[in-house]
Amino acid sequence: MQALPAADAENPHARRATPMGWWLLAPMLIWLALFVVAPLLILVVYSFCSRDDLGRVVFDFTWTNYARVFDDTYLKILARSVGYAALTTLICVAAGFPAGWFIARRPPAVRNRLLLLVMIPFWTSFLIRTYAWIAILKSEGLLNATLLSARVIPQPLELLYTPVAVVIGLVYAYLPFMILPVYGSAEKLDNALVEAAHDLGAGPLRAFSEVIIPLTWPGIAAGVLLVFVPAIGMFAITDLMGGAKVAMIGNVIQNQVFKARNLPFAAALGVVFTLLFVASYLALQWRGRRARA
Amino acid sequence: MKMLRSLLPLALAAAFGVATAGAAPKGGKLNLFGWSEYVPQAVIDGFTAETGVKVNYETYASGEEMLAKLLAGGGSYDLIQPPDYIAEALIKGGLLTPVDQAKLPHFGNLMPEYLHMPHDPEQKFTVPFMVGTVGIVVNTEKVTTPVNSYAELFTEAHKNRIVVLDDGRELVTAALYTQGKDLNAMTAENIAGTRPVLAAWFKLIKLFDSDSPKTALLNGDVDLGLVWCGEAAILHNEDKKFRYVLPKEGAHLFVDLLAIPKDARNVENAHLFIDYLLRAEVSKLVSDEFPYTNPNAAARKLLTPEQLANPASYPVTDRKLDTFRHIGDSGAAIDELITDLKNAN
Structure with missing residues (x-):
């Protein structure tokens, strides 16, 4: 694999930042400081505090919140969240890759219309679309009515308020986040390379695995991140379509804030959760760098 | 109208x-x-x-x-x-x-x-x-056996046909009633004591919903519920097949x-x-x-006789209804128990 150019003095395009450059960067830096760094710091501080009788944060120092995060119950929930998110990502790749590839291979006019179709659902509120799914999946809903009248099934399927419904909801919500980056990569792929592979005797499978996949990999990787990370933290779908039965880590954090009113514990969960992502991201980078070396 | x-x-x-x-x-x-x-x-x-x-x-x-x-x-x-x-x-x-x-x-x-x-x-x-109670609502078209208590609600026959409030304190309270304990006796010991009762119930529950439990009942996804009386009253107004009862073991007034x-x-x-x-x-x-x-x-x-006759709005009971008191830190223990039980399923 080709090594990426290192961003240092050896790079002929690298220049010393001018004061003007800093001024241009300032709005974004201020934004990041106010809305990313400051909240994260508050999160870290809260995670070492405790709560009083009414649920107000008491500023003392304790490790108990972190000890509780590693309790069996919460580890199991975390594992389950990762499992659901992984399954969602897998289905999104399987369904989103062909879709993104297909759209990218159309003539530009058709392509834009197809992309519009992918994005149209975003014009409606996410919650309303979730309620629409409830109307489809409920026992006397659209899906069961259709299947029953077509005599495909003898009695209504119990889909709503099951793990299956949760996965359907998650895949539906995040599929566009897979299609769009895959499309971005596939659109740039030069078809001559695929043809060359065929000319050199590669069958469709080999051309796919050795030419198409490596060249669209950045899109797939971006899609995996865009689907996997938010899917772990999702709580609205598990509540509405899963009947609040299958708790995911997002539900637990939401519960700790609004039901148990235990902000410090919620903060500790949030910190551990964030660290996990940082760790997995670093691990991926490190592996990528070793593969290149 | x-x-x-x-x-x-x-x-x-x-x-x-x-x-x-x-x-x-x-x-x-x-x-x-x-x-x-x-x-x-x-x-x-x-x-x-x-x-x-x-x-x-x-x-x-x-x-x-x-x-x-x-x-x-x-x-x-x-x-x-x-x-x-x-x-x-x-x-x-x-x-x-x-x-x-x-x-x-x-x-x-x-x-x-x-x-x-x-x-x-x-x-x-x-x-x-406004004042209300938490009680049992039954779709009498689907459920023909009498359901007048928590014990009759949570039975194997109703598996996956039940919606309950997504509210830990309400659920622990219901379990305490079946054990004949006071609903404000939320000691760590009493809360832990409800675990086996709740664990059995949770296996039968189809979904937890505090915001609008009437939806699943109206949609026909479930036939029974442990809900706010106002939700039951709306269901009763919609269709008389929905019947509201205060559980025999005891119910609380909010x-x-x-x-x-x-x-x-x-x-x-x-x-x-x-x-x-x-x-x-x-x-x-x-x-x-x-x-x-x-x-x-x-x-x-000013209310119509019909409104006053709605058994969910104005339940008839000879039992004195209890009210919730502030329970301080016990909320955390309740939450932990509920999270753990939901997770076990």
């Missing part, structure tokens, strides 16, 4: 406009922090039309959520609708402004049995808004109150709105839309 209902506030405003014509509308605003689905828009519009006070209505779905946001101090709320046990905690914490009854000419409309209750024995800080937070800025307007809600005609409007138990004697006189 809908049409009429939307015209009513206008008529009311016209009627009372004459009465208050002497005092010119002062205007200003009122930040109301209330339950979702509890104050009809018509009531808010009527109040604004009469007084010129603009009402900002922000909502929450649980008393705990209200408390969390109130304590976080994000908004400056002028009027809140805490349930009794949360009001008790707020009073103990010195977080409420006393309500001046001299400014509430319609206070006398309230039934004495809902005043001087344990959460506010001196009746200094709160005014009852009182949702009106109270003014300590740092409220528009205390005058809060009093104006409380008194407006206490008027018989206005209180009736609330009952029309959200059929909980109305503690306003004058408003009850």
